[in-house]
Amino acid sequence: MFVCAVLAAVLLHTHYQAEGENKLLACGTVADFWSEEVLAEQLGITNNITGKQLFRENCSQCHAFQVKVVGPALGGVTDIRNKAWLQAFISNPAKLIESGDSAAVALYREFKQYMPSNDHLTAAAIDSVISYLKYESEISKHR
């Protein structure tokens, strides 16, 4: 009987501990979400949901913002490249590299492969992706 009580107490304790951890995790996620919202508002920027979705579908297998994956880290890319360059490169990287553009050629030399072209995306869709790149870059500067 005593053993049972001890066992029950131990089980109960572990259960509460696990629940506590879940709550903590949930709180962390909620806090991250809110701090990003608040930060975006302070910075006067809004996320581009279409761009975020397009990025997830077409780019995220090769790119992250803070680290190199298959391609370069994209955090801050909207500060080092202008919009026309980004539009031209994202739509058809090989064309820009072949044209001899110095930034594109340098990237190609470093990564030793052609990023695939995105000619299935309209100019408006690429603009949305660029807005999303800008949003993530701004947010990541303050993280």
Ligand code: HEC
């Ligand atoms: C299969 C992998 C792959 C995919 C998918 C991909 N990229 Fe890339 N990306 C690369 C590589 C590799 C480079 C380096 C340039 C090169 O070698 O072509 C690059 C370079 C870039 C650059 C230039 C970065 C700089 O520092 O100037 C941008 C911007 C970029 N990619 C955006 C995108 C976007 C936006 C998408 C989705 C629409 C995308 N990429 C999809 C592999 C990829």
